[in-house]
Amino acid sequence: MNTLLITYGSQYGYTEQYARWAGQQLEGQYTVQLLPLDALTELAVADADVLVAGFSDYGGFLTGAQELKKYEQELRSKPYALFTVSFSGLAGASQQKLDALLAKNLGESLVQDALGTYHLRGGLDHTRLSFKHKTVMVGIRSAIAALPKKSEANQQMLDSFTQKTVDYSSEEQIAPLVQAVAALA
Template sequence: MEKMLVAYASRYGHTQRYARWIAEALRCELARRENVDRFKLAQQDVVIFGGALYAGRVNGLDLVTKNLETLAGKRVYLFLVGLESPGEGNTLPGTVKLPFPEDWQPDGVFYFQGGMDYSRLSLVHKMMMTAIIWITRRKAPQERTADDQMILELVNKEVDLSRKEAIQGLVSQVKKDLASTQNGNQGKTH
C-alpha cells in the first residue's frame, strides 16, 4: 500500500478545502504545511502539495523546493489555487513561473480557482489588493479583461469560484500513476 500525503498552505481556507476534497477522494492523510517536515516527507511514496497564489508566488512551496533531495524517487504533484483565469486547456495562468531547477519537474501541476472575501483579508493583503485595484482602474474600460472586471468588483462582494469537480483531473492522474507503479512500471526518473 502506497503512503500518500496531501499537504497544503492556505491563508483563508480555499486551498484547504481543495486539499480536503483531494485527500477524501484518494483516502489519504491530510496535513497543514506547518505540520510537515522533511522526516514526514521521507515516509511518503506520494506527496501532493497545494498552495495559493499571492502576487504570482505559491504560498508554502518551499516545502517542495527545499526538500527536493528528500522527494527524489517519490511521486510529487502540485496544485495551485488562485483567482486568475486558467491558461488555455486549464493550465496555469501565464503569469505563474515555478521556481524549479531544470532537472526537476513534478509529476503533475494543476490549477484551481479559489475565492476571496475582501472583508476578511489581513491589513497587508488589503493594502496589496488596493494597489492592484488602483492599477486595474487606470486601464481604459475597453482594455479590461474579465479578470480585471472581477478585480474591480472584489471590494464589494465575496467571490468564490471553488468547484469540487475541478479536482477530477488530479485525482485521476494520481490513481492512474499508482496503478502503473503497481504493475511494475516505476516511470519516475528523478
C-alpha cells in the same frame, strides 16, 4: 495500500479546501494524510509513496513553498504533483505563466520533474484580508480599473470589492489532478 501525502500552504482556506477534496476523492485508492506545509517533516515525506503539494498564490509568493524546498531530495525519490490556488487561476493567466510562478518559488527542476502542475481558482473575502493584503488590493484595484480592456477575471476582481466575498472554487477543478494521482495507485 500506498500512502498519499497531501500537503498545503493555505492563506485563506481555499488551498486547504482543495487538498481536502483531493484527499476525499483519493481515499480508498490510497491511505491519505493531509498536512499543512508548516507542519511538514522529513519523516512524513519519507513515508509517503506519492505526494501532492498545494500553494496559495499570495502576490506572487506561494505560501509554504520554502517549507517544501527543505525536503527537495526526499521529494525527488517519489512521484509528486503540484497545484496553486489564486483568485483567477487559469482564467487570468496562462499555464506557462503560472508554471513560471511555481518555478520562481520552488526552482525550475522541481516543477519540470513533477507528475503535473495544476492551477485552480479560489476566492476572495475582503473582510478576512490582513491589513497588508488590503493595502496591496487598493493598488490592484486601481491598476485593473485603469485597464482599457478588462478580461473576465479582471472584471470579477473589480466586482469583488463591492460584493466583499466571492468564491470561484469548486471540487470539479481538482479532477485532473485526482485522475493523474489515481492512475499511479
